[in-house]
Structure formats: structure tokens, C-alpha cells
Amino acid sequence: MLVGACLLSGCAPTSKAYPNEFQRLWNEYEELSPKRAIAIAGDPYRLWLAGMSGGHATQAEANQAALDSCMKQRAKNRQQIPCRLYAEEDRLL
Numbered sequence: 001m002l003v004g005a006c007l008l009s010g011c012a013p014t015s016k017a018y019p020n021e022f023q024r025l026w027n028e029y030e031e032l033s034p035k036r037a038i039a040i041a042g043d044p045y046r047l048w049l050a051g052m053s054g055g056h057a058t059q060a061e062a063n064q065a066a067l068d069s070c071m072k073q074r075a076k077n078r079q080q081i082p083c084r085l086y087a088e089e090d091r092l093l
Helices: 019-029 059-076
Strands: 002-009 037-042 047-054 085-090
Touching: 019 037, 019 047, 037 059, 047 059, 059 085
Parallel strands: none
Antiparallel strands: 002 047, 037 047, 037 085
């Protein structure tokens, strides 16, 4: 099981492509073992933080681990925006 967290900020991009910071996070996420999830708080185009996790026995465990990781980052950085699941496996939610 792997759990990771990330805090990033940036300006809103001029196109619909994700900012480089979020794209790097997504690339890391895609390398995680199956039964993976990513949770974010905020807007990937502006200010956000995230938690991700992979390699779990069930998808529910991966989802909860990603939410827990995001919530730890949220508390650490005193952010008010709630964490929400952004993707499980390769499916955006």
C-alpha cells in the first residue's frame, strides 16, 4: 500500500489543460498499483491539495486512504475546502 499527499498552488491556466503541477501528480498517480484513488480539495486549475493511495485489497480501502491523506494535508495547511474523491482507478468521478 502506498499513500501520498501533495500541496500545490498556481494561477488559472489560459487553456483547459491541467497545470503542470497537477499533470505531474496525475502521472505519479497512474504509476500506483491497482486499487488506487486520488482525492483533492480545491480546484486543479487554481489552489488545491491532494492525497492519493494505491495497492489496496479493495477499492473502498483505496478511496478511504486517499481521502484520509487529503484530509491530513487539509488540516496541516488549514484549508477549509473539503476533500472529495477525484478518481478511482482510471475513472474520473
